[in-house]
Amino acid sequence: AYGGLSFKEVEEKRHKFLSPSLQTYFFFPENPFYLTRARMQYIYDANDTRYVDLTGQNTSISVGHNHPRVVAAIKRQMESVVHCSTMFYNESPVLLAEQLVATVPNISNSKEDWVVHLVSSGSEAVDLAIMLARAYTGNFDVLALRSSYHGLLSTPMGLTGLNTCKQNIAGGFGVKHCMNPDMFRGQFAGDPQAPDKYAQDVRDVIQYSTPGKVAAFIFEPVIMVGGLHPLPQGYLPKACEYVREAGGLIISDEVQTGNGRPGSHFWAVEKYGVQPDIIVTGKGLSNGLPIGAVMMRREVAESMAHKVFFSTYGSNPTVCAAATEVMRILREDKTVSHITNVAELFLESFLRIQQKYPSIIGDVRALGLLLALDVVKDPVSRQPDRESAQKLLTLIRERGVIMTTGGLGKNVLRMNPPLCVTPEDVKLTENAILESIETHYGKSL
Ligand code: PMP
Numbered sequence: 001a002y003g004g005l006s007f008k009e010v011e012e013k014r015h016k017f018l019s020p021s022l023q024t025y026f027f028f029p030e031n032p033f034y035l036t037r038a039r040m041q042y043i044y045d046a047n048d049t050r051y052v053d054l055t056g057q058n059t060s061i062s063v064g065h066n067h068p069r070v071v072a073a074i075k076r077q078m079e080s081v082v083h084c085s086t087m088f089y090n091e092s093p094v095l096l097a098e099q100l101v102a103t104v105p106n107i108s109n110s111k112e113d114w115v116v117h118l119v120s121s122g123s124e125a126v127d128l129a130i131m132l133a134r135a136y137t138g139n140f141d142v143l144a145l146r147s148s149y150h151g152l153l154s155t156p157m158g159l160t161g162l163n164t165c166k167q168n169i170a171g172g173f174g175v176k177h178c179m180n181p182d183m184f185r186g187q188f189a190g191d192p193q194a195p196d197k198y199a200q201d202v203r204d205v206i207q208y209s210t211p212g213k214v215a216a217f218i219f220e221p222v223i224m225v226g227g228l229h230p231l232p233q234g235y236l237p238k239a240c241e242y243v244r245e246a247g248g249l250i251i252s253d254e255v256q257t258g259n260g261r262p263g264s265h266f267w268a269v270e271k272y273g274v275q276p277d278i279i280v281t282g283k284g285l286s287n288g289l290p291i292g293a294v295m296m297r298r299e300v301a302e303s304m305a306h307k308v309f310f311s312t313y314g315s316n317p318t319v320c321a322a323a324t325e326v327m328r329i330l331r332e333d334k335t336v337s338h339i340t341n342v343a344e345l346f347l348e349s350f351l352r353i354q355q356k357y358p359s360i361i362g363d364v365r366a367l368g369l370l371l372a373l374d375v376v377k378d379p380v381s382r383q384p385d386r387e388s389a390q391k392l393l394t395l396i397r398e399r400g401v402i403m404t405t406g407g408l409g410k411n412v413l414r415m416n417p418p419l420c421v422t423p424e425d426v427k428l429t430e431n432a433i434l435e436s437i438e439t440h441y442g443k444s445l
Contacts, residue, residue, distance in 0.1 A: 007034050007046055027055075027393065027404045038065035041418040041425060043402065052425045054403040054415040059256045062284030063329045064420040070287050070325050077321035085317050086310040092324065093118055093315035099327035100281075100295055103266040108275035115301050117294045118315035122255035122282035123151025125292030126218070128309075129278050130155055132296065133216035133249045136303035140174045141210040143202060143217040143243065147180040147226030147408070150218065150253055159218060162226055162408060176209045178202045180223060181235045184363045184374060185382055199238035206246045214248035216278075221268035221367075224256040227407025228365050228372035228414050236272040249277040249300065255292075259284040260330035260419065262368035263339035271367070286323040330419075339419050342426065343368045346415075349430040357437055357445070360388070369421075372406065373413040373433070384409025388440060395436035401429050 005013075011032070034046045041064060043053045053065070063070065077092060085093050097116040104114045119125050130142055144150065146161040157165065158172020161180070180186060181198035188194035206214060217240065223229040240250050252258075257268035258281050269276050277300060282292040290313065313319070329335055347366045350373055354361040362376030375389040376382050389411040396403060396413075406414040413433075417425070438445070 010034060028397070031394070033397075033402065040064035040067070041421045050400065051397070052401045052417070052421065052428055054401060054417040054421075054429065058283075058288075059259075059261065059416045060283040060286075060288050061418045062259050062261070062287050063326055063335075064418045065288070067287060067326075067329070067420075069329060070322050073321045073325035074289075074318055077318045080317075082316070082318050084312055085315050085320070086312070090317050092317040092320040096315075096320040096324045096327065099324055099331070100293060103327075103331075104279070104295060105265075105267060105270045105275065107270070107273060110275070112297045112299065114295055115298050117296075117301065117309075118320065119292040119294070119311060120290045120313045120316070120319075121151070121292045122253075122280070123153040123156045123292070124311070124314075125255070125280045125282055125294050126150045126156045126159065126253060127153050128292075129218070129251050129253075129280050129294050129296075130159070130216065132278065132294065132300055132304055133251065136300045137213075137215045137247050137249060139213040139215040139247055141214045142175050143178055143205060143210075143214055143248070144175055145180050145219050145223065146177045147182070147223050147229070148218075148220055148253075149223075149225035150220075151255075164408065165225075174215075176205050178205045178239075180226065180229065181232055182227075182229050183232050184229070184365075195232045195234035196238060198232070199235050199242065202239040203242040206242060210246070212246060214243060214246045216249045216251050217243040218251040218253055218280075220253045220255075220257060221272060222257045222370050224370070224414075224416075225406055227374075227409070227412045228370060230365060230367045230370075231272065233272065236269075236274045240274045250274060251278040251280060252276040253280045255280060255282045256284075256416065257367070257370060259326075260335065260339060261370060261416065263336065263343050264368065266330070268367060285326060286319050287326045289319045289322050291319050291323055335419065339369055342421055342423060343371075345423055345426045346371050346429075349426050353430065353433055353437075356434070360385075360437060360441065369416060369419060371415045374407075375411045375413060384411035386410045389413060391440050392433070392436050395439055396429075396432045399432035399435060401432040 036046050037044045042050050100116050101114050144159040148161045150156040150159040154171035158175045161177050179201040188197045252269035262268045279295040350364045354364050361373050362382050363374035365372045375385045377385045403415050406412040
């Protein structure tokens with residue numbers, strides 16, 4: 001509950017008691033948002049002003065802030081037991097694992113069963129996935145993509161391909177970065193052979209930068225923090241073929257892209273027709289409580305089963321009860337059709353905005369309820385316009401809509417709202433963007 005501290009008091013205490021590397025001011029450095037309460041797709045500030053929450057940092061909210069069914073599930077579990085469920089039998093984690101396993105893609109038509117390892121964050125899940133891939137294959141090198149984000153524990157930080165998130169530590173032993181198959185600004189953008197050419201970079205990295213054997217290839221099906229780039233169709237099947245030839249496992253990091261958000265599929269990787277060996281998830285899976293999950297073939301999990309591997313809060317009963325309820329909601333037909341419909345409305349709306357202002361909005365990128373507008377200095381050079389994007393963000397906020405920026409150029413307006421956003425919110429967003437563009441650019445339009 002909102003305890004009534006003023007903005008000033010919170011600001012002072014933050015600076016005095018919290019570490020300076022905890023940057024909350026990232027998106028609104030001049031005017032941080034004081035979040036006091038939230039409900040479904042809306043967040044409220046200290047004046048109780050309502051905003052549509054389209055923020056990307058928190059795809060941790062999937063079915064809606066404080067969703068009543070999830071709150072009820074949490075309350076039921078809290079009143080029953082919250083003891084360490086890695087040490088005792090408890091129904092909560094097994095019910096969640098059963099729900100998760102039911103979503104595993106079976107593109108390769110294999111009969112293998114899958115299991116789930118539950119941890120407490122996306123970074124932990126990525127870290128474990130890499131350990132498993134190394135244990136299972138006996139290989140060491142891991143391929144990741146430039147511009148990707150996989151978390152900030154030391155191994156995930158090594159995998160992350162953005163200098164802004166990297167400390168000067170030895171976190172990335174064995175990590176080799178391949179080209180981001182960027183179809184807008186990348187080296188092969190505009191080339192009809194681009195997906196193939198980018199995939200060949202994966203083969204080249206294997207040949208020139210590894211012993212010819214790799215443990216894994218990890219990717220986000222949509223590069224999120226790095227500017228919301230959906231991987232192009234045709235890229236993954238080829239890239240993954242090279243990885244498999246080198247003995248590596250395919251790891252889809254679906255911390256942001258999965259959990260029903262694509263609409264058409266539960267996991268974004270399914271859109272690309274490749275069978276992953278491991279799926280990593282977290283965030284929206286529990287609608288805001290700390291969770292991470294590694295889903296994998298049983299055989300892969302067995303490669304670490306000769307030693308103890310657990311954590312105190314991994315598979316915490318309350319978190320799992322929340323996540324199980326989230327999974328039930330996400331897998332209902334009405335949720336799936338809602339996501340698909342509203343995602344379509346968003347995309348149409350953004351394409352209209354681009355059509356109206358082609359010299360400002362260089363690109364519209366989307367996959368389900370992951371959406372972005374790429375703000376450029378001009379449509380020919382496609383140079384990122386960081387200042388305008390930042391200004392637009394603030395003007396849009398003044399009109400009751402919160403979104404974030406992404407990419408190293410910080411020029412990409414990035415949105416991944418709670419999945420319960422409505423057509424009215426789409427309209428409100430469109431108006432807020434149009435008005436903000438007109439205000440910012442004024443007569444120069
Ligand atoms: N992978 C991806 C794709 C992410 O977006 C994130 C978080 N932004 C992580 C991993 C790390 O998750 P966490 O912050 O829960 O450790």
